[in-house]
Amino acid sequence: MNNAVLVVGGAGYIGSHTVLALKDAGFLPVVYDNFSSGHRDACFGDHLVEGDLTDTAKLVHTMQQFGIGSVIHFAALIEAGQSVVTPLPFFQNNVAGTLSLLEAMNTAGVPRLVFSSTAAVYGNLTDVALLSEELPRAPINPYGDSKAMVETVLESCVSAYGLQAIALRYFNASGADAQGRSGERHDPETHLIPLVIQAAQGRRDRIKVYGADYDTPDGTCIRDYIHVSDLASGHVAALRHLLGRDAPGVMPVNLGTGQGQSVRQVIDAVRRVSGRDFIVEETPRRAGDPATLVADVRRAADLLGWAAVHSDLDTIARDAWAYAQASG
Numbered sequence: 001m002n003n004a005v006l007v008v009g010g011a012g013y014i015g016s017h018t019v020l021a022l023k024d025a026g027f028l029p030v031v032y033d034n035f036s037s038g039h040r041d042a043c044f045g046d047h048l049v050e051g052d053l054t055d056t057a058k059l060v061h062t063m064q065q066f067g068i069g070s071v072i073h074f075a076a077l078i079e080a081g082q083s084v085v086t087p088l089p090f091f092q093n094n095v096a097g098t099l100s101l102l103e104a105m106n107t108a109g110v111p112r113l114v115f116s117s118t119a120a121v122y123g124n125l126t127d128v129a130l131l132s133e134e135l136p137r138a139p140i141n142p143y144g145d146s147k148a149m150v151e152t153v154l155e156s157c158v159s160a161y162g163l164q165a166i167a168l169r170y171f172n173a174s175g176a177d178a179q180g181r182s183g184e185r186h187d188p189e190t191h192l193i194p195l196v197i198q199a200a201q202g203r204r205d206r207i208k209v210y211g212a213d214y215d216t217p218d219g220t221c222i223r224d225y226i227h228v229s230d231l232a233s234g235h236v237a238a239l240r241h242l243l244g245r246d247a248p249g250v251m252p253v254n255l256g257t258g259q260g261q262s263v264r265q266v267i268d269a270v271r272r273v274s275g276r277d278f279i280v281e282e283t284p285r286r287a288g289d290p291a292t293l294v295a296d297v298r299r300a301a302d303l304l305g306w307a308a309v310h311s312d313l314d315t316i317a318r319d320a321w322a323y324a325q326a327s328g
């Protein structure tokens with residue numbers, strides 16, 4: 001088995017946790033990152049190469065230098081709201097950048113890829129209780145479009161180049177490493193749990209709830225929160241699957257829990273684990289927010305033998321709170 005794994009975007013939130021899990025599983029991760037949003041103190045790989053996704057020659061050289069057998073690709077611009085305002089950098093980085101990576105993999109003869117896709121490829125499918133991979137891709141913003149486009153590109157590369165790929169569609173990544181080695185540090189931060197934690201820490205004066213009149217049990221939006229350490233183990237499982245003999249060509253796989261949590265439940269969990277109270281302000285709905293997004297997780301279980309084990313809301317909130325408090 002070829003253990004050397006190139007982790008593109010490995011200095012970021014999900015990438016850094018995955019590098020830790022890869023090391024625990026006996027792989028040799030090489031982090032490749034341009035530090036546009038990643039952190040130098042979150043690089044846990046055996047090696048670090050500073051470089052850009054669009055630098056095909058550097059990617060080829062890196063793959064050859066370290067004898068890379070597989071690639072895990074996290075590098076992307078991730079802020080869906082910003083992608084509506086400035087779509088071109090999203091397509092440039094997320095689509096053109098991935099084409100560069102695929103070109104480099106062809107040149108270096110690396111056949112396996114685990115790609116960071118997203119629940120955003122499902123768009124606004126509000127009439128479906130659990131989102132299964134068989135549903136059509138229907139993104140509603142340029143960020144989701146960019147990920148759906150890459151999934152299409154991967155499908156075309158199977159017969160042409162013999163690519164073996166899994167597109168992991170994450171639901172709401174959250175939490176932090178239980179040992180405090182890494183955690184969520186996006187700038188700007190747009191994700192609910194770190195924002196609620198900032199309110200609990202007194203670093204923001206309130207938390208806004210965008211819409212309390214949805215057709216959900218408590219009126220607030222429901223999402224599927226998945227602990228980042230569970231996401232990390234999902235990547236190890238995907239990689240092991242690709243390294244097995246019966247790997248499919250390209251397969252999308254949801255990584256979620258199959259359980260939905262409302263905005264109010266998240267706020268209550270942070271109150272519980274932090275012991276702090278803070279102001280909650282209800283405001284009108286935001287455009288483009290579906291009421292409910294919850295994963296159908298059967299494929300991840302059947303194909304990868306994977307299930308979330310750290311993703312109950314109090315564990316997520318407790319780990320995220322501990323990391324935020326330790327980071328000051």
Ligand SMILES: NC(=O)c1ccc[n+]([C@@H]2O[C@H](COP(=O)([O-])OP(=O)(O)OC[C@H]3O[C@@H](n4cnc5c(N)ncnc54)[C@H](O)[C@@H]3O)[C@@H](O)[C@H]2O)c1
Pocket residue numbers: 008009010011012013014015032033034035036037038039051052053054073074075076077078093097116117118119169170171172173174186
């Ligand atoms: N965070 C979530 O909830 C979530 C949900 C669904 C999907 N995703 C996807 O997961 C992946 C990782 O997300 P994250 O939250 O860890 O984001 P992040 O911003 O923390 O990590 C992205 C990493 O990629 C690097 N990077 C970006 N562009 C690059 C380039 N051109 N060349 C080299 N490195 C580059 C950044 O420096 C950073 O280290 C992304 O592809 C994102 O779209 C995230």
